[in-house]
Amino acid sequence: MSEARRAIFAAIRERLARVDEAAADAAVRERLARPRAVLVPARARLEGEARIALFCAKAQAVGTEIVRIPDLAALRDAVSTSLRRHNLPSALVRAADPLLDAAALETEPLLEVRCDVPRETDAVGLTVALAGIAETGTVLLASAPERPTLLAFLPETSLVVLPTVRIAGSYEEAWATLRGLAGWPPRSVNLITGPSRTGDIPPAIELGAHGPKRLIVFLLDRPS
Amino acid sequence: MEPTSLAFRERATRALADPVLSTALARLETGWQAARARAAADLPEFEALRDAAVAIRDHALAHLDFYLEAFERRFTERGGVVHWARDAAEARAIVLELCRAARARTVTKSKSMVAEEIGLNAFLEAHGLRVIETDLGEYIVQLAGEVPSHLVGPAVHMTRERIAELFAKAHGGPPKQDSAALVAEARRVLRQRYLEADVGITGANFLIAETGSIVTVTNEGNAELTQGLPKLHIAITGIEKVVPTVEDAFVLLRLLARSATGQEFSAYTTFLTGPKRPDERDGPEAMHLVLLDNGRTRMLGGPMRAMLRCIRCGACMNHCPVYLAAGGHAYGWVYPGPMGSVLTPHFVGIEKSWPLPNASTFCGRCEEVCPVRIPLPGLMRLWREEAHRRGLAPPAARFGLALWAFFARRPPLYRFATRIAVALLGAFGRRRGRFARLPFARGWTESRDFPAPEGSTFTAQWRARRGTGR
Secondary structure, eight states: OHHHHHHHHHHHHHHOOOOOHHHHHHHHHHHHHHHOOOOOOGGGGGHHHHHHHHHHHHHHHTTTTTEEEEEEGGHHHHHHHHHHHHOOOSEEEEEEOOHHHHGGGOTTTOOEEEOOOOOOOOEEEEESSSSSGGTTTTEEOBBBBBBOOGGGGGSSEEEEEEEGGGEESSSSHHHHTTTTTOOOOOOEEEEHHHHOOHHHHHHOOOOOOOSSEEEEEEEEEOOO | OOOGGGHHHHHHHHHHHHHHHHHHHHIIIIIIIHHHHHHHHHOOTTHHHHHHHHHHHHHHHHHHHHHHHHHHHHHHHTTTOOOHHHHHHHHHHHHHHHHHHHHHOOOEEEEOOHHHHTTTHHHHHHTOOOEEEEEEEHHHHHHOOOSSSSSSSTTTTHHEEEEEEEHHHOOOOSSSOOOOHHHHHHHHHHHHHHHHHHHEEEESSSSEEETTTEEEESSSSSHHHHHHSSSSSEEEEGGGEEEEHHHHHHHHHHHHHHHSOOSSSSSSSEEEOOOOTTTTTOOOOOOEEEHHHTHHHHHHHHHHGGGGGGOOOOHHHTTOOOHHOOOGGGEEESOOOOHHHHHHHHOOOGGGGGHHHSSSSOOOHHHHHHOOOOOOOHHHHHHHHHHHTTSSHHHHHHHHHHHHHHTSSSSHHHHHHHHHHHHHHHHHHTTSSSESOOTTTHHHHSSSSEEESSSSSSHHHHHHHTTTOO
């Protein structure tokens, strides 16, 4: 235990000069043991299609492209079509997520698919979101051995598959469903709302400052 | 960084005469100021969220030791290492030691005001490290050899033409004309730096006690590449940033982007919990966090504690008539605008910064827009009083104040004197209704006219109206 640490804690306690330490300790324990939503905007309290519609509207408002597909079998075509529409090479690096394994992207003859951590030369990355948040059209990605974080940051185009059943109304709702997962939170949880952007060079907002220039979310209605 | 806040007046005067700066600052009014108003109006719960945010920050600060301990425990369990720094020198030494132990040569950095506060870049560079800022605004400022002029937009004071020149000089080639080409160029150049870097340094917007996570917020995605590519990630932030739970962080995050740029949410909000885990294929091998006091504990006792609620959104400066006229560099240290006028005296001493709390019209807009309702004008007033007690204000101001106090303590005399003054000024100015020049008031009349009083003094009118029951 360092000298600096001791000094800082001593200074904090001296300045706070609390009278009832036991009560303070109890208050902190209680708060940490039972995290609960403080104030969730009414906007986030939607169900079913209305919630999906809000997710889409909010995501599109910040420049995210939405492609809705009925099932995993449709993903292959949807990805190819999106890449062609943007004149992108038919090559991508993807997460080893079981959902993507099941999509059998590799059977598409014109699509070159690698399952890997992205390299600097990879133009397109494909991964899976653990949740969507309708409130602001946000996707939640979580790192795992099968889902490298860099897939959504290094390539210029980021493709994300999000099953519609994983769309929550609010951040709190999304987090509450994930909190019980083993090892949660993982090393890196990324809440992504639109492509990378910067306003640092006037006059306009430019996309693709460091992260992806393009974010395409494939909304999947029936994951299996 | 050596403060130059005593020169506020001279710098502000120069800034007022700089048309390029005026144009740049005017963009804040039409841009972020207007966007914040729209974002706040679009969320019916905005005011209630502000109240909730105040309660969260106050609770966290009142139990700061408990939450820091809980945070440290979780962060350590996840494989991170916490370092405690009492002051800037200790923090710098810790970071340098970590870089040396990693045999680092190149360091990429994602924007951190705490790193600015401790003068980290200059220190690391003096010890042979190559430091590259990755936030585009911060990178521009670094190329220019300047310091950030705004919390959120470090280069808000610059024009595109100036940026094009800086890029041409640093990267070669002719200056590019449009912002898309400039952004693409920066992307290309900085991408190499990310890949070369041995260490990535980031700040942290929040620390979460419940999970031991640090939270970074960017629009560019530079924090994720800064911390995600090199082998070593060092985060640095102030001890006041801790909040109890993830739910508490979400309340503050809902306010942060809306208050800063009027966005509903920034493009990238990332929760980082420890280094690379077994079997993971990317992520840093080690994660260190430097927690800095640097006088923050001194602010805990007394009214200055409210300042520790600050979430560094920059709304106070976007709405400050003084900041919008003088620009951030006039403030002469790391933190500009109203929040800087409160913080700077605390960090560098009031004797080196007394003009800052005086550089305010006390219009109160900063407090009106502050997401965590910091009573900024009230705190500036405390610094003014301190400056006065220590006799720091110039003799003319002290004399003027003493003169006014002499009259104000003698109400009949005050009324008599003001009646005479109003009558005289009224008589002399009757023809034009205003004065283009007045003795002892050149500072006022230089840029605008002084209206001539009409009728009687306020106290006289008050008395008359109260008498008639109006």
